[in-house]
Every structure is written in C-alpha cells, then in structure tokens.
Amino acid sequence: MRALFMFCLVLIAQSLFAQLTLQGKVIDSATGQPLANVSVFISNTSAGTTTKQDGSFSLSIPQGTYQIVFSYIGYTTKTFTTNTISNSFHIGLSPAENRLADVVLMPFEKDGWARWGKFFTDLFIGTTDEALQCIIQNTKTIRFRQDKKNKTLQAVAFEPLIITNKALGYKIQYQLEEFTYDFNNKYLFYQGYPLFMEMQGSRHKQKHWQEKRREVYEGSQMHFMRSLYRNTLMQEGFDVFRMLKTENEEKKRIKQALRYGPIPKDSSAYYENILAEPDEKSIIYSGRLTGDSIAFGINDITAGFQFDNYLYINYNKKKVPDAFLRSFPKSTANMASEITLLEKVILQVEANGNFHPQLALLNTGYWGWSEKISRILPFDYTYGR
Missing domain, CATH: 2.60.40.1120 (Carboxypeptidase-like, regulatory domain)
Structure with a gap:
C-alpha cells in the first residue's frame, strides 16, 4: 500500500x-x-x-x-x-462606492497612524526579527477608525500596500480587504491578497535570502500542510496530538466568589495562583497522529483535512526563535501550535500547502505569532529556494 x-x-x-x-x-x-x-x-x-x-x-x-x-x-x-x-x-x-459611504457613517481618526501605526504593524507585520526589516512604503493610504461602543478598531487601505521585506527578499503588493481588532475578545481578523515579487540583489544576498526563506519555511504552517498532503508528518518532524479544551471551573468559581466579598487572607496566595491560570484547561491525548488519520484524498490533486476540537502540533526539529520568547517569556522553547476549526468544514489542502477555506482555521501558540506578513512565503515557493 x-x-x-x-x-x-x-x-x-x-x-x-x-x-x-x-x-x-x-x-x-x-x-x-x-x-x-x-x-x-x-x-x-x-x-x-x-x-x-x-x-x-x-x-x-x-x-x-x-x-x-x-x-x-x-x-x-x-x-x-x-x-x-x-x-x-x-x-x-x-x-468602490460602499467604502466611501462607510466613511460618512463613521469618519476616520485624525492622525490615526501616529496613534495606531505601531499597534497595526505589530499585528499585521508581526513582532518577529524579520519584521524589523519589513517596511510599509505607503502608510499614508492606511486610515483608522475606532468603534468605542463595540470596542473594535478598523484599518482601511485605499490602495494596495507596498511592503518591502528585506529579510526574505520579497516586495509584496498586499490588497487589504479587511482589518478589524476586537478589544473585548482580543481577536484579530484580517483578510487580503498578497502578490510576491522577487527583489534584486547580489549573489551573496540571494544566497542569504534563500537560507532565510528555508529557515522560515521549516516548521511553518505551509510546511505542515505540505507534509499532511504527502502523509509525511512524522518524517518531516511534526508531532500531532488530539487536544480538548475545557472551562477552568475552579477559576470560574473563584471569580464568582469574589463578587460577594474580598479574598480571604489565608487563601490569597491560592486565589492569585488560580486567577493567573488560563480560562480554559487543555487536555492533550497520547498517541501521535499520522497524516492519513486526519486527512484523506478528495481527488487527484486535493486532500481533505478535518478534525474535532483542537490539534496540538509541535515541530521537533528546532526551537522557537528568541523573538518569540521575548514576546511570550512564560512560554516553553518548543515550537508548539494549536489549531481549531471555527466552523465544521473539510479543509481542502493542495500539494503546495494552499488550503481553503482559510478563514475557517484558527491558529494560536507559535503559528499565531509567526504566521504574519514578515514570515509568510508564496505558495509557489520551492523548498531551499
């Protein structure tokens, strides 16, 4: 077989x-x-x-x-x-008349880039080492408006963003269709269409960019999807486990208790430790999953990918970059990510790592940090190039 x-x-x-x-x-x-x-x-x-x-x-x-x-x-x-x-x-x-009509209903902030520019850049470009070498050349086209009632921030670009990524050697034309940040849930939603153009450089620069692209590719979501398609997850270094998240009942109980009175002095240390825990507890099941246990062939060029609850994915061939630990000092050095489906669909995965519908998949953990503009590669990227 x-x-x-x-x-x-x-x-x-x-x-x-x-x-x-x-x-x-x-x-x-x-x-x-x-x-x-x-x-x-x-x-x-x-x-x-x-x-x-x-x-x-x-x-x-x-x-x-x-x-x-x-x-x-x-x-x-x-x-x-x-x-x-x-x-x-x-x-x-x-x-684009609808967008102009929206401006009348909710005007943009004056000097929006001065207030929100860094916030936008950190979420969109990223806080990676590569992000330090990414420049948005036409920031003046980006406008911001804040909905204080619903506690959201929206960014709108009236022309394609031109982004120079000197770390990976790409000039990116990015058609930003939507960018919304929900302050209540700390949830970012953005959608757009990037076009990659190779930058020109010396032979030394070209070699450096090839090495950086390969470094970014290894352990990325694109690498995972390509490995899933070929049924080579374990060989490629991906440890995949089923995961279940449940509500932290003890934290919920303590929060409710605090509504009726202060923390008892003899229990303050315990209460503080529980309140510092996440709202959900994670259960990672034993037994590594193979690609053919979560994926199947749909047709000659497409694989189906479907799972319940969450998948815990660790890339075991290297550790996270130092920049990740600077952003999340309490995290481990393992290159671990969690994925879940926001809707019950079958993801369609192709040989180049492309999958759809892309908005159905939510990343947290390492991929939630790394899968930003500063570290994404085009789907026609060839390993090692």
Missing part, C-alpha cells in the same frame, strides 16, 4: 506542473470602457500581470484551486477561484 501511495504521489506531482493560460478582458461595469493597468494575480504567489490599454490580459496559472484577484484603485476588488472560471472570460469592476 505504501508503494502504491508513493506511486500516486508521483502521478499527482507530475500533473501539478501543467500550466493553464487564463485570458480575458477587464472593463468598467457601468460604462463598458476597458480598464488598463488593472492588477491581475494569483493570491499568495509570485504570478501576476496587468491589463493592457484595451483591458486584455493573459496569465499562466498552475493546476489547482487558487484565487485570481482583480485589483484597481478606486474600484471594488473582485476574486474568482480557478475551478469556477473558463480559460477566457470578461469581468466588470465597479467603483
């Missing part, structure tokens, strides 16, 4: 090299006039182009499920998945 499985993988790998050519034309949906210089690209890859004066474009796309993004300043971004479109088609873009 193992030999048959490997043979199937070879066939699948060969099919992935097949390229399709997507051709079409982009017009203004209201006037019917062609739109030139519209950015057309495969999200989270280095494949992209722009429309010509007559609105036409041609783009080579690999076999698989990807998001094709059509982005133009002043117009609403449109996306399509490659399995829902034909090789040749027309698309109409509409002016």
